[in-house]
Amino acid sequence: MSAQPSASRTPPIAGRRIRIKVKRADGPGKPSRWEEFEVQPEPNANIISVLQQIAANPVTAEGDHTSPVAWDSGCLEEVCGACTMVINGRVRQSCSCLIDDIAPAPGDVITLEPMEKFPVVRDLWVDRARLFHNLKRVKAWVPIDGTYSLGHGPTESAAQQAVRYVLSTCMSCGCCLEACPQFTLEDDETRWDTTFIGAHAISQARLFNMHETGRQTKADRLDALLGPGGVSDCGNAQNCVKVCPKEIPLTESIAAIGRATTLHAIAQWFSGR
Amino acid sequence: MMQHRVIVVGGGLAGLAATIRIAEAGLPVDLFSMVPVKRSHSVCAQGGINACNEVARQQGYSEYQHFDETVYGGDFLADQPPVLEMANFAPRVIDLLDRMGVPFNRTPEGRRDLRLFGGSLFKRTHFSGATTGQQLMYALDEQTRRYEAEGKVHKYEFWEFLWPVIIDGRCVGIVAQDMRTMQIRAFRADAVVIATGGCGLVFGKSTNSIMCTGGAAARCYQAGVWYANPEMIQVHPTAIPGADKCRLMSESARGEGGRVWVPRKKGDTRPPREIPEAERYYFLEERYPKYGNLVPRDIATREIFDICVSHGLGVGGERVVYLDLTHKDPDYLTRKLGGILEIYEKFVGEDPRKVPMKIFPAVHYSMGGLWTTYTRGRYNPPEPAPEHKAGMAPPVSCEPGAGIAQGAPDNMMTNIRGLYAFGEVNFAYHGANRLGANALLNCIFDGIYNGVSVVNFIRDDVPSRQPAESLPPAPFTDAVEREEAKVRRLIETARTGADAQLSPYQIGKELGDEMTAACTVVKSGPRLEQCLVRLDELKSRYTQVQLADAAAWSNQSVSYARAVGDMLILAEIIARASLMRRESRGAHYRTDFPDRHDDEFMKTTVCAFSAQGHDISYRPVDAGLVRPRARTYGKTEG
Ligand SMILES: Cc1cc2nc3c(=O)[nH]c(=O)nc-3n(C[C@H](O)[C@H](O)[C@H](O)COP(=O)(O)OP(=O)(O)OC[C@H]3O[C@@H](n4cnc5c(N)ncnc54)[C@H](O)[C@@H]3O)c2cc1C
Ligand code: SF4
Ligand code: SF4
Ligand code: FES
Numbered sequence: 023m024s025a026q027p028s029a030s031r032t033p034p035i036a037g038r039r040i041r042i043k044v045k046r047a048d049g050p051g052k053p054s055r056w057e058e059f060e061v062q063p064e065p066n067a068n069i070i071s072v073l074q075q076i077a078a079n080p081v082t083a084e085g086d087h088t089s090p091v092a093w094d095s096g097c098l099e100e101v102c103g104a105c106t107m108v109i110n111g112r113v114r115q116s117c118s119c120l121i122d123d124i125a126p127a128p129g130d131v132i133t134l135e136p137m138e139k140f141p142v143v144r145d146l147w148v149d150r151a152r153l154f155h156n157l158k159r160v161k162a163w164v165p166i167d168g169t170y171s172l173g174h175g176p177t178e179s180a181a182q183q184a185v186r187y188v189l190s191t192c193m194s195c196g197c198c199l200e201a202c203p204q205f206t207l208e209d210d211e212t213r214w215d216t217t218f219i220g221a222h223a224i225s226q227a228r229l230f231n232m233h234e235t236g237r238q239t240k241a242d243r244l245d246a247l248l249g250p251g252g253v254s255d256c257g258n259a260q261n262c263v264k265v266c267p268k269e270i271p272l273t274e275s276i277a278a279i280g281r282a283t284t285l286h287a288i289a290q291w292f293s294g295r
Numbered sequence: 296m297m298q299h300r301v302i303v304v305g306g307g308l309a310g311l312a313a314t315i316r317i318a319e320a321g322l323p324v325d326l327f328s329m330v331p332v333k334r335s336h337s338v339c340a341q342g343g344i345n346a347c348n349e350v351a352r353q354q355g356y357s358e359y360q361h362f363d364e365t366v367y368g369g370d371f372l373a374d375q376p377p378v379l380e381m382a383n384f385a386p387r388v389i390d391l392l393d394r395m396g397v398p399f400n401r402t403p404e405g406r407r408d409l410r411l412f413g414g415s416l417f418k419r420t421h422f423s424g425a426t427t428g429q430q431l432m433y434a435l436d437e438q439t440r441r442y443e444a445e446g447k448v449h450k451y452e453f454w455e456f457l458w459p460v461i462i463d464g465r466c467v468g469i470v471a472q473d474m475r476t477m478q479i480r481a482f483r484a485d486a487v488v489i490a491t492g493g494c495g496l497v498f499g500k501s502t503n504s505i506m507c508t509g510g511a512a513a514r515c516y517q518a519g520v521w522y523a524n525p526e527m528i529q530v531h532p533t534a535i536p537g538a539d540k541c542r543l544m545s546e547s548a549r550g551e552g553g554r555v556w557v558p559r560k561k562g563d564t565r566p567p568r569e570i571p572e573a574e575r576y577y578f579l580e581e582r583y584p585k586y587g588n589l590v591p592r593d594i595a596t597r598e599i600f601d602i603c604v605s606h607g608l609g610v611g612g613e614r615v616v617y618l619d620l621t622h623k624d625p626d627y628l629t630r631k632l633g634g635i636l637e638i639y640e641k642f643v644g645e646d647p648r649k650v651p652m653k654i655f656p657a658v659h660y661s662m663g664g665l666w667t668t669y670t671r672g673r674y675n676p677p678e679p680a681p682e683h684k685a686g687m688a689p690p691v692s693c694e695p696g697a698g699i700a701q702g703a704p705d706n707m708m709t710n711i712r713g714l715y716a717f718g719e720v721n722f723a724y725h726g727a728n729r730l731g732a733n734a735l736l737n738c739i740f741d742g743i744y745n746g747v748s749v750v751n752f753i754r755d756d757v758p759s760r761q762p763a764e765s766l767p768p769a770p771f772t773d774a775v776e777r778e779e780a781k782v783r784r785l786i787e788t789a790r791t792g793a794d795a796q797l798s799p800y801q802i803g804k805e806l807g808d809e810m811t812a813a814c815t816v817v818k819s820g821p822r823l824e825q826c827l828v829r830l831d832e833l834k835s836r837y838t839q840v841q842l843a844d845a846a847a848w849s850n851q852s853v854s855y856a857r858a859v860g861d862m863l864i865l866a867e868i869i870a871r872a873s874l875m876r877r878e879s880r881g882a883h884y885r886t887d888f889p890d891r892h893d894d895e896f897m898k899t900t901v902c903a904f905s906a907q908g909h910d911i912s913y914r915p916v917d918a919g920l921v922r923p924r925a926r927t928y929g930k931t932e933g
Pocket of ligand 3: 192199272
């Protein structure tokens with residue numbers, strides 16, 4: 023094989039001009055509007071670099087002056103989860119979305135929208151506090167005795183490490199929640215503990231239940247997932263696993279936790295708790 | 296009784312480690328971060344984290360040798376005692392992370408696997424796939440969330456630190472802004488830990504995350520904190536140039552056998568796989584037979600630069616060399632390097648298991664940073680030791696307290712009492728060049744080891760007699776007003792149809808281009824002089840900056856424009872200190888002064904800000920533990 027671009031890519035046309043349609047809102051609860059920009063992407067451009075180009079000179083395709091688009095980003099290499107948005111109708115990270123791939127021809131149009139399962143802060147920037155909150159519901163941590171030197175952790179087989187590693191790459195991006203029919207927008211923080219927790223948190227519960235020390239608080243995690251908004255709220259639509267950028271086997275995690283909660287409930291019933 | 300509080304600014308590895316340690320000691324922590332802490336820049340780290348380990352130890356390696364390597368790698372610019380303590384403590388850091396559940400790669404027997412990294416001939420780097428930073432971050436993020444759930448930590452995410460509140464040389468709080476509502480508030484604290492990371496964005500495109508502007512450090516500097524060794528900027532040899540950033544191709548690719556080469560014949564247009572072995576120039580292996588592809592970063596970077604720029608041997612005549620893994624088993628590569636190979640595939644569209652990667656150096660790390668001090672530990676040899684070689688008995692045991700005194704209140708404290716600097720934002724461990732996989736260690740070591748110092752400072756020093764709670768409100772309200780006025784001034788510049796030449800984004804871009812051209816791989820007196828003129832020009836343009844956004848809600852242009860002002864300050868001390876250091880050392884290479892001059896310059900550059908400008912002076916390096924020697928890595932001539 024030679025160092026040519028892979029065949030799956032339509033060769034992009036250099037110097038082309040493309041259109042970026044952005045769904046904008048000035049703040050939470052403010053009406054949204056569409057603005058369209060025409061740009062000439064640089065070589066190797068991604069959505070972020072195009073938004074940066076627009077920020078440096080915020081003029082719409084119609085020639086109207088506007089403000090730079092607000093959006094969230096961090097690592098620019100698909101490892102922090104910040105820059106998630108809905109691109110051409112699909113939820114994904116904007117940093118790893120290359121313009122050459124999705125708009126190779128002159129006049130191609132790209133639409134950018136904020137995720138709709140989280141409250142908008144401004145434009146494409148949303149507030150995902152609930153996603154992090156839900157990690158608390160399942161005590162997504164290893165209950166160590168503290169940070170003083172107490173020797174090494176448990177040994178672990180390479181096979182188990184391989185499973186845990188993949189689960190542990192969840193970057194809290196929220197794609198799985200955006201795609202899930204059971205997870206809906208919830209502005210009211212007091213309802214966060216009783217509404218659907220989401221595939222990411224269920225998978226994290228599995229991650230910590232697998233760890234030798236993490237297992238000590240397994241019952242707490244399963245209790246939380248037996249309650250309202252727990253694993254039984256999952257309708258098994260399997261949308262989550264299809265959009266997870268880290269290819270985390272979310273439906274496997276949901277099935278594993280489903281079985282574990284059932285066993286946990288039976289055990290509780292017999293022990294008369 | 297008055298309640299003591301601690302503020303930690305920054306939720307990367309250093310900030311989170313500090314938060315956990317301090318909260319565990321029973322002091323409530325207010326944790327500030329511009330991004331949700333889990334998304335901090337530390338997630339980008341790929342390769343691993345260094346520590347002596349049983350396997351290496353049985354080959355004659357030791358914590359002490361790790362220390363010696365780090366000091367030698369840093370070209371003898373680091374104060375040695377903190378480095379000794381960090382290397383000695385490193386195995387404890389790994390054990391702790393292991394207990395927190397970090398999925399370190401495992402051997403067939405279930406033990407922690409190890410890999411080679413630059414600057415060492417021993418496997419002493421622990422790793423979790425090729426996303427080690429992410430995995431360490433998540434472990435610390437989880438423990439922080441645990442304390443948050445218990446009410447011991449309060450997070451202020453999407454809050455930007457604007458200024459430290461300093462009264463009579465003592466830091467008693469900060470001013471910060473909510474990036475969504477734009478509200479500006481003062482917060483009191485008995486100690487403040489700055490853990491805000493590096494300043495890659497001063498150079499425009501770097502391997503850093505988008506918030507790594509160095510803004511927080513620059514604000515501390517302008518408020519009176521000294522800034523040390525700004526000229527020491529690490530350029531990583533292997534990155535993939537992109538439109539928005541340069542994505543790193545971790546040193547672990549070379550640690551796992553990756554080879555760097557170019558075609559021997561200038562202008563050879565054959566695809567790499569068709570170029571026979573004999574016609575490939577593995578220049579690092581030929582020039583450095585001992586370390587080969589694993590020479591330290593500054594050396595690899597300069598050699599790549601030399602090949603492409605001086606010899607015109609870059610692939611296709613461009614500034615590109617090959618980093619080749621195609622001789623390795625693809626499954627092995629996926630297991631050990633999956634994460635970074637995916638990055639290459641995703642962003643370049645080629646499979647590095649089949650095609651050599653095309654890479655070039657990019658700005659990566661700042662060895663310099665806020666100046667910090669320490670209390671020396673119990674190891675005080677009558678004279679500095681010679682080079683340490685494998686198998687020699689370490690002259691000191693690795694019980695805590697040999698390098699710096701455990702729990703001494705001033706460890707990693709700046710010249711302002713109660714103001715600490717942890718992680719990449721300080722200058723303390725890496726001298727003139729950082730060895731790969733020592734930064735993650737430095738961050739967590741600071742948080743865990745020196746977090747105790749913060750606690751002791753509060754319990755035994757000024758705060759115990761005069762808590763920040765008890766101070767009059769005026770200095771806090773004044774500081775808020777000053778920051779509000781700055782924001783107002785910026786917002787007032789906003790207009791529709793703002794001049795694109797005066798846009799903060801345009802000024803930031805030109806600053807990055809200039810700094811990359813003048814202050815990175817090779818520097819020279821005349822070019823640096825020119826750079827300073829250019830910086831003056833940019834500074835005067837910045838006084839007329841125009842925003843295109845007047846919104847009083849979630850205005851990202853304000854935050855960025857403010858950071859551009861701060862980056863101009865950092866740029867100026869980077870360029871000035873580069874010009875004044877008339878020698879070459881580590882990452883700082885002057886074509887007009889190619890040799891190291893210990894008599895004159897084995898000294899820390901210390902910058903102090905005043906109304907008159909930057910006051911740059913030198914302080915002796917504490918080199919009482921290891922005697923400086925020439926840093927050659929066994930280079931062969933010719
Ligand atoms: C691509 C890449 C790969 C790397 N790989 C390795 C490796 O394999 N091994 C290794 O040892 N090192 C590696 N490094 C270096 C290492 O990752 C960094 O030095 C380290 O992560 C820095 O951590 P930190 O905690 O100091 O700061 P960061 O992780 O940068 O965190 C800074 C924090 O401060 C906050 N902050 C910044 N400014 C403000 C402000 N004004 N107000 C409020 N909050 C603020 C941010 O929100 C963030 O939470 C790598 C670096 C890069 C770029
Ligand atoms: S499988 Fe469950 S969690 Fe996943 S998308 Fe469907 S309903 Fe949501
Ligand atoms: S499980 Fe996947 S999609 Fe869901 S938050 Fe984690 S990384 Fe994102
Ligand atoms: S910016 Fe971090 S995932 Fe895109």
